[in-house]
Amino acid sequence: MLNRIALMLGITLLGVCQATAEDWQATVEIPRLNVSEYHRPYVAIWIQDENRKCVANLAVWYQLTKSGEGEGTKWLPDLRQWWRRSGRSLQMPVDGVSSATRPAGKHELMFNDANQRFSKLPAGKYSLMVEASREVGGREVLELPFEWPSKTTQKLKAAGKEELGEITFVIPPTK
Amino acid sequence: MNRLLLSFVFLLAAVPSASYAHKVWLLPSQTVFSGPEPWLTVDAAVSNDLFYFNHFPLRLDNLVITAPDGTEAEAQNQSTGKYRSVFDLPLTQRGTYRVAVVNDGAFASWEENGERRRWRGSADAIASEVPADADNLRITESFGRVETFVTNGAPSQEALQPVGKGIELIPVTHPNDLYAGETATFRFLVNGQPQKDMEIVVIQGGTRYRNSQEELNVTTNEEGEFQITWAEPGMHWIETSHQDDETKIENASGRRMSYAGTFEVLPQ
Numbered sequence: 001m002l003n004r005i006a007l008m009l010g011i012t013l014l015g016v017c018q019a020t021a022e023d024w025q026a027t028v029e030i031p032r033l034n035v036s037e038y039h040r041p042y043v044a045i046w047i048q049d050e051n052r053k054c055v056a057n058l059a060v061w062y063q064l065t066k067s068g069e070g071e072g073t074k075w076l077p078d079l080r081q082w083w084r085r086s087g088r089s090l091q092m093p094v095d096g097v098s099s100a101t102r103p104a105g106k107h108e109l110m111f112n113d114a115n116q117r118f119s120k121l122p123a124g125k126y127s128l129m130v131e132a133s134r135e136v137g138g139r140e141v142l143e144l145p146f147e148w149p150s151k152t153t154q155k156l157k158a159a160g161k162e163e164l165g166e167i168t169f170v171i172p173p174t175k
Numbered sequence: 176m177n178r179l180l181l182s183f184v185f186l187l188a189a190v191p192s193a194s195y196a197h198k199v200w201l202l203p204s205q206t207v208f209s210g211p212e213p214w215l216t217v218d219a220a221v222s223n224d225l226f227y228f229n230h231f232p233l234r235l236d237n238l239v240i241t242a243p244d245g246t247e248a249e250a251q252n253q254s255t256g257k258y259r260s261v262f263d264l265p266l267t268q269r270g271t272y273r274v275a276v277v278n279d280g281a282f283a284s285w286e287e288n289g290e291r292r293r294w295r296g297s298a299d300a301i302a303s304e305v306p307a308d309a310d311n312l313r314i315t316e317s318f319g320r321v322e323t324f325v326t327n328g329a330p331s332q333e334a335l336q337p338v339g340k341g342i343e344l345i346p347v348t349h350p351n352d353l354y355a356g357e358t359a360t361f362r363f364l365v366n367g368q369p370q371k372d373m374e375i376v377v378i379q380g381g382t383r384y385r386n387s388q389e390e391l392n393v394t395t396n397e398e399g400e401f402q403i404t405w406a407e408p409g410m411h412w413i414e415t416s417h418q419d420d421e422t423k424i425e426n427a428s429g430r431r432m433s434y435a436g437t438f439e440v441l442p443q
Contacts (some may be wrong), residue, residue, distance in 0.1 A: 074210040077209050
């Protein structure tokens with residue numbers, strides 16, 4: 001039993017180590033805001049094509065715990081762009097995509113490019129979209145254009161003014 | 176000439192939504208929802224301004240709510256106050272709801288002992304309440320629809336199927352997929368058929384904070400279609416009316432139909 005756990009742990013660690021070379025590495029900064037009533041923002045990260053159609057959801061951070069008004073799905077339409085492009089036709093939560101809201105600070109994310117959600121994308125121009133919306137706060141959308149397949153390492157960068165800080169994406173060359 | 180003018184004035188007064196002064200509307204709390212059972216709340220009123228409660232409440236006797244699966248849903252917590260009516264609706268299904276007040280009736284006017292009498296009510300009541308041999312009797316059928324649309328989750332089409340009576344707005348662009356800077360296309364049907372040359376008025380809410388109504392006037396084409404490019408986000412009101420002679424009411428001279436809808440336009 002112990003052996004099996006150790007083995008599994010080993011495989012998991014190995015998997016993580018191996019993955020790094022082909023991972024899309026991202027940082028998403030949520031700014032520290034000096035406001036009297038602060039709530040963590042809802043954030044959606046997705047890939048859209050040139051027609052603004054959502055082709056892959058990467059992450060959705062929203063309130064997962066129950067409150068007086070049920071789970072936080074009630075406020076998902078406040079992520080207006082994401083809701084229109086994708087959210088409204090999904091049944092939340094979505095495995096591997098949705099998770100809890102995060103505090104202010106820099107958050108590191110990894111997306112393995114073997115992931116079929118985007119490894120099978122047809123060649124073309126795409127954008128990484130990051131949208132944040134905060135209760136009794138504002139809303140901000142950032143667009144980071146890139147090309148697929150990736151011939152060289154593409155370093156995408158954008159900075160928000162209100163609800164988002166610095167956003168970086170490193171897309172390695174497609175094998 | 177005087178009588179013609181008088182009857183015209185009466186016609187306007189009798190069908191508030193067709194009048195140039197009074198606007199009839201349903202105001203949804205929001206039109207885009209998410210969750211297992213979000214609640215919609217709606218105000219209903221007749222007023223000069225959009226969307227302010229300053230004239231009459233809109234009666235809810237003929238409230239018809241079509242759920243996404245096509246069945247009828249029931250409003251809760253109905254109440255009518257001095258200036259507005261309100262009701263709630265739990266959105267238990269995913270998809271688009273059509274929320275409407277549909278008034279189907281008739282009005283009549285005649286002369287009795289030299290005085291003008293006016294009456295309005297249901298078509299069935301005409302026989303018992305309007306003297307058939309009155310002088311200058313004039314009966315007109317009236318059919319009015321006041322509506323709005325709300326969606327829980329992804330927009331759907333089932334509740335938007337035409338019922339084939341009166342004026343109906345049929346989406347080409349879904350009514351809960353309207354965004355500032357984009358152009359929406361709708362079609363108007365009269366008794367189920369596309370109707371050309373209908374004159375449509377579009378007014379954005381918040382008229383109280385503008386010096387003019389800033390109404391947009393558009394006309395339907397051969398297919399009954401018209402387009403609106405939304406300049407700004409916000410609640411918008413669309414109104415039109417139509418008259419024809421297709422009435423099944425005995426001795427009636429024609430039918431007057433009206434339509435008023437509230438549509439939410441979201442920012443990009």
